[in-house]
Amino acid sequence: MPWLLRRCESCGSYTLNKERCPYCGGEVRVPHPPKFSPEDKYGKYRRLMKKLSEGNVKNS
Numbered sequence: 001m002p003w004l005l006r007r008c009e010s011c012g013s014y015t016l017n018k019e020r021c022p023y024c025g026g027e028v029r030v031p032h033p034p035k036f037s038p039e040d041k042y043g044k045y046r047r048l049m050k051k052l053s054e055g056n057v058k059n060s
Contacts, residue, residue: 007031 006015010026021028
């Protein structure tokens with residue numbers, strides 16, 4: 001099911017427009033979180049990227 005509702009990143013208003021906010025012209029994105037799955041296919045990569053961004057990974 002595609003999400004219809006969008007939220008402006010600049011002003012925070014909600015819209016159905018997929019390209020730009022009709023009020024301020026800012027970028028819009030889907031406000032809903034990703035679907036939860038106990039079988040997280042990309043969890044390993046997400047944790048690695050978090051460690052890399054914190055600088056806690058040794059180069060091997």
